[in-house]
Amino acid sequence: MICPNRPLSISFLLHFRYNIRSDAWSSCTDLPIKLVYCAAAVVGHTIFVAGGYSPLKYPMANVHCYDTGTERWCPRAHMKIARFLHCLVSHKEMLYAIGGCSARETLKYMIEIYDPSSNEWTPVELTCGRDIPTASAFIKVNNPCSFGQTLFLWKIL
Numbered sequence: 537m538i539c540p541n542r543p544l545s546i547s548f549l550l551h552f553r554y555n556i557r558s559d560a561w562s563s564c565t566d567l568p569i570k571l572v573y574c575a576a577a578v579v580g581h582t583i584f585v586a587g588g589y590s591p592l593k594y595p596m597a598n599v600h601c602y603d604t605g606t607e608r609w610c611p612r613a614h615m616k617i618a619r620f621l622h623c624l625v626s627h628k629e630m631l632y633a634i635g636g637c638s639a640r641e642t643l644k645y646m647i648e649i650y651d652p653s654s655n656e657w658t659p660v661e662l663t664c665g666r667d668i669p670t671a672s673a674f675i676k677v678n679n680p681c682s683f684g685q686t687l688f689l690w691k692i693l
Contacts, residue, residue, distance in 0.1 A: 575623055584626075
């Protein structure tokens with residue numbers, strides 16, 4: 537569990553892991569950078585944390601992955617656009633960074649797709665004319681996708 541749940545001036549991320557066998561929570565290795573308002577998603581046995589807001593009060597494009605086997609964080613390719621208050625969703629071994637805010641604007645129509653096998657981000661601009669407000673997101677092929685209070689259909693190719 538990654539909890540960006542406290543004000544920027546108090547603390548950053550709290551990292552915990554749950555052990556099903558012992559029914560107990562324990563702390564994990566800290567993320568190597570300090571940030572808040574980031575997004576996280578899982579692909580396989582790897583947790584990815586992308587974007588966020590730095591202690592110096594600017595958006596980040598950094599991406600780190602946590603290998604649950606080695607219990608270590610490692611940097612990955614940066615997103616093309618620094619963003620915070622966005623969603624990160626995994627689907628079919630790919631990650632989707634959706635919406636959020638940049639330094640100058642709300643990222644209304646911008647999605648970036650990350651391929652962990654090639655360590656590359658590809659920007660995709662939506663042309664549907666619908667805003668993507670910051671909130672939680674989920675994706676299912678041919679089903680409605682929920683982005684906060686906006687609901688529309690998006691088929692993943």
